[in-house]
Amino acid sequence: xxxxxxxxxxxxxxxxxxxxxxxxxxxxxxxxxxxxxxxxxxxxxxxxxxxxxxxxxxxxxxxxxxxxxxxxxxxxxxxxxxxxxxxxxxxxxxxxxxxxxxxxxxxxxxxxxxxxxxxxxxxxxxxxxxxxxxxxxxxxxxxxxxxxxxxxxxxxxxxxxxxxxxxxxxxxxxxxxxxxxxxxxxxxxxxxxxxxxxxxxxxxxxxxxxxxxxxxxxxxxxxxxxxxxxxxxxxxxxxxxxxxxxxxxxxxxxxxxxxxxxxxxxxxxxxxxxxxxxxxxxxxxxxxxxxxxxxxxxxxxxxxxxxxxxxxxxxxxxxxxxxxxxxxxxxxxxxxxxxxxxxxxxxxxxxxxxxxxxxxxxxxxxxxxxxx
Numbered sequence: 001x002x003x004x005x006x007x008x009x010x011x012x013x014x015x016x017x018x019x020x021x022x023x024x025x026x027x028x029x030x031x032x033x034x035x036x037x038x039x040x041x042x043x044x045x046x047x048x049x050x051x052x053x054x055x056x057x058x059x060x061x062x063x064x065x066x067x068x069x070x071x072x073x074x075x076x077x078x079x080x081x082x083x084x085x086x087x088x089x090x091x092x093x094x095x096x097x098x099x100x101x102x103x104x105x106x107x108x109x110x111x112x113x114x115x116x117x118x119x120x121x122x123x124x125x126x127x128x129x130x131x132x133x134x135x136x137x138x139x140x141x142x143x144x145x146x147x148x149x150x151x152x153x154x155x156x157x158x159x160x161x162x163x164x165x166x167x168x169x170x171x172x173x174x175x176x177x178x179x180x181x182x183x184x185x186x187x188x189x190x191x192x193x194x195x196x197x198x199x200x201x202x203x204x205x206x207x208x209x210x211x212x213x214x215x216x217x218x219x220x221x222x223x224x225x226x227x228x229x230x231x232x233x234x235x236x237x238x239x240x241x242x243x244x245x246x247x248x249x250x251x252x253x254x255x256x257x258x259x260x261x262x263x264x265x266x267x268x269x270x271x272x273x274x275x276x277x278x279x280x281x282x283x284x285x286x287x288x289x290x291x292x293x294x295x296x297x298x299x300x301x302x303x304x305x306x307x308x309x310x311x312x313x314x315x316x317x318x319x320x321x322x323x324x325x326x327x328x329x330x331x332x333x334x335x336x337x338x339x340x341x342x343x344x345x346x347x348x349x350x351x352x353x354x355x356x357x358x359x360x361x362x363x364x365x366x367x368x369x370x371x372x
Contacts, residue, residue, distance in 0.1 A: 008364055010312030011185035011288075014251055014354035019243035026239040034212070037235040037242065042195070044245045049162070049180075050173030051197035053204035056238060057211050060159035060181025060194035062231040064092035064129070066210050067177055067196060070203055071153035073098045077126035081157075082112045083319045084340040085131045089157050090320050093129065100330065101125070102321045104337040108276050110134065113339075114142040121146075127153035132161035132171060134275065134316075135187075135287040140166050140174060155179075159194070162187045163252045164285035171285075172197040182237075185353070187251055187285060188244035190237040254354045255286040261358060262289050262350065265365035271298065271372045289352040290316050296345040298372065303348070305371035311364055316349040 026037050038056055046054035057063045073079060075097030081089050083102040090100040103116035110133045117128060128147055130138045140156075147154040156178030158164070158171045165171070172178050177200075182193040196207050209215060214228025233241075244251070259275075266272050273292035278284055293299045299315070306313045319340045321332035334341060351364055 005310050006360075006363075007310035008312055008351045008360045009353075010314060010349065010351050012353040012355065013184045013189045014247075014254075015189075015240070015243075018246065019240045022239040022243050023236055026235050029235075032235050033232060035235040037238040038233060041233075041238040041241040041245065044242060045180075045195050046172075046197065048245055048248055049170045049197055051178075051199065053198050053201060055196045055198070055204055055207035055211065056233040056241070057194045057196060057207070057231045058233055059192055059231075060157075060179050060183070061088040061092060062211070062229070063179035063181075063194040063196040063207075064088060064155065064157060064159075065095055066207055066229070066231065067155045067179065068093040068096055068098065068127070069210060070177075070206055071127055071155065073126050073153075076124065078122060078124040079127045079129060080117055080120050080125060081129040081320075082131045082133065082340070083321045083337040084110055084317055084343055085133060085157065085320060086159070086317065087320055087323060088159075089129055089131050090326075093127070098126070099124075100321070100326070102319075102332075102337050102340075104339045105133075105343070107339050107343075109136055109138075109282075110276075110343060111136060111138040112143065114139050114146060117143060118146055121150055121152075125150065125152060127155060129155045129157055130176075131157040132164060134290055135161045135164050135285040136276065137161065137164050137166040137171060137282045137284075140176070144176060160186070160287040161285050163248060165283035167281050175199050177203060182241065182244075185288070187255065187287060188241065188248060190233065190241040190244070193233045193237050193241065251354050252285060255352075258352060258354070258356050258361065259286045259289055261361050262352075262365070265361060266291065266368070269365070269369045269372065272368070286352070288316060288349045290347050290349045292343070293346045293348060293372075299346050299348050302368060302371040305367060309363075309367050311367055312351045314349040315344075316347055317344060319344045 158178040159181035177198040182190040211231040214224040214226040216225040
């Protein structure tokens with residue numbers, strides 16, 4: 001009798017009885033929205049990342065959108081961002097009529113190259129959306145200096161980087177407003193959800209108003225002081241978030257262990273380039289484990305093998321400027337960002353999550369090596 005091949009999923013959340021307890025407590029309270037769980041989640045999160053203020057929202061995309069609004073991005077304003085990211089890094093300002101300008105990335109870190117950002121600035125540039133790709137901190141000081149010199153807003157897309165450290169301090173603590181996301185494949189999850197961190201009380205109050213249909217701090221439920229959105233996070237989701245933040249340090253440590261095991265298993269496999277290592281200024285928070293393969297043909301051969309062996313994968317990440325809607329709307333074509341395009345053609349996300357077992361990782365490594 002043929003033994004069934006055991007599937008290895010691409011990702012999975014890390015939940016236990018604590019989240020169940022908190023959700024049940026919230027359900028029994030009858031406060032399912034705009035209740036105390038939201039406030040508690042925000043307080044715990046802000047303390048964990050070292051920010052004075054945090055505002056929970058319905059998704060990381062929603063948080064980025066609200067920061068674009070807060071920074072006055074409007075029709076025709078150019079915003080520089082990374083082509084090697086999830087589409088929301090550009091969509092967040094396109095919603096407001098902003099025009100995407102893609103600056104190429106650094107071949108080692110896969111984050112924005114500050115020199116490319118500087119070269120992309122024009123009189124129409126309004127802001128920079130800096131991405132901490134795969135949990136590796138961007139060159140924050142260099143980008144902040146560029147933004148300050150040219151009078152630009154700097155928005156931190158830290159959606160993949162909760163717990164990462166730049167120059168000895170966690171992202172969110174440095175000053176520029178940042179957004180974190182809680183989709184189930186992230187370091188922590190609330191199912192869907194996100195968090196905006198800021199060092200400005202005024203901006204924090206604006207975030208809380210914009211997420212809640214533009215209601216003000218005072219006034220009735222049907223009084224709206226500005227155009228707002230339904231970007232609220234429910235108390236049920238916030239309850240899950242409380243449990244997740246309580247175990248954040250444990251989660252980060254376990255994910256680092258999983259990454260180190262992959263380093264050991266794959267370090268000597270010919271044709272596999274591992275994620276860049278931490279250094280004195282950058283400490284990664286492990287979101288995914290993405291390797292570079294020699295070329296697209298090799299990657300597709302590996303993918304065919306993974307599909308047969310029921311091993312999860314994803315082609316992380318397609319370049320945003322070459323997405324069909326970006327081509328159609330703005331006329332972007334190949335050659336605009338060659339480093340990003342090269343990475344997009346040969347990077348592959350392997351199964352990676354907090355509770356990934358050693359034998360599953362060994363199987364992934366064996367199948368990858370055999371496919372190569």
